[in-house]
Amino acid sequence: MTVFTDRRRTSRATGLPPALHYALHSASLTARNVTFVVFTVIMPVTLYLIFSTIYGGESEAGLASTMIMVSMAAYGSLGAAMSGGAQLALERRSGWFRQLMITSVPPRDFLWARAAVTMFLVLPALLLVFIAGAAIGGVSATAGQWLASLGLLWIGLLPMTVLGMVVGVWVKAEAVQGVTTMLLLALSLLGGLWFPVDAMPPVMAAVAPVLPTYWLGELGRFPFLPDADFPSGAIWVLLAWSIVLTAVGALGYRRAAATSKR
Secondary structure, eight states, X not given: OHHXXXXXXXXXXXXXXXXXXXXXXXXHHHHTOHHHHIIIIIHHHHHHHHHHHHHTTSSGGGHHHHHHHXXXXXXXXXXXXXXXXXXXXXXXXXXXXXXXXXXXXXXXXXXXXXXXXXXXXXXXXXXXXXXXXXXXXXXXXXXXXXXXXHHHHHHHTHHHHHHHHHHHHHSOHHHHHHHHHHHHHHHHHHTXXXXXXXXXXXXXXXXXGXXXXXXXXXXXXXXXXXXOOOOTHHHHHHHHHHHHHHHHHHHHHHHHHHHHTO
């Protein structure tokens, strides 16, 4: 009780709403997490530089380097988007959900604050890979193409952010990191972020179009492809995943909150 009384006093002292104060505090804690920075920011840039060096010269006008850049940006931001579940699991285990019931932060605002923090932390992973592509990888594009790709990738990560929260409310805290890593690797591989879908075995290639990671990559590549049609299938697949995951996450949150009351 003392902890949350202090938090209410702190939010009043800063003049910020409790939910916003919580969001800023969570963002600060996550940004200081060395493991988070290495695996979601530094590693994607490193992988991009490696793959771009090996395969970047295989097509004219640096198209291969551009496609690799988008894939590695998607992969790195995917890890950042799903990372919110680990912090959520720790808060659940610490009794946060139980004490949340007696604070001035409504559960809805708490969940929105957590989602906002995660989406904010996604941006560095996207931006740094794009900067590496422009400065080192030789990727050349108009400002509109850069912004369109960045925006589409960011929006396409919404269901992945929800997936991270689903893992956080359903899986035991000790297993969250492992489950998140396995999902990240599986979705990245099957979604074509590491290898082109055309190079996959038929069964894997058939699975790819139903995964959000496949359409995440398609959305990010679209602005850089001349005369390409907008991947409209992305809207329906990402929307379906968002709706289903939101429902599952809501059930998990209510279950965790009910359990915390005991």
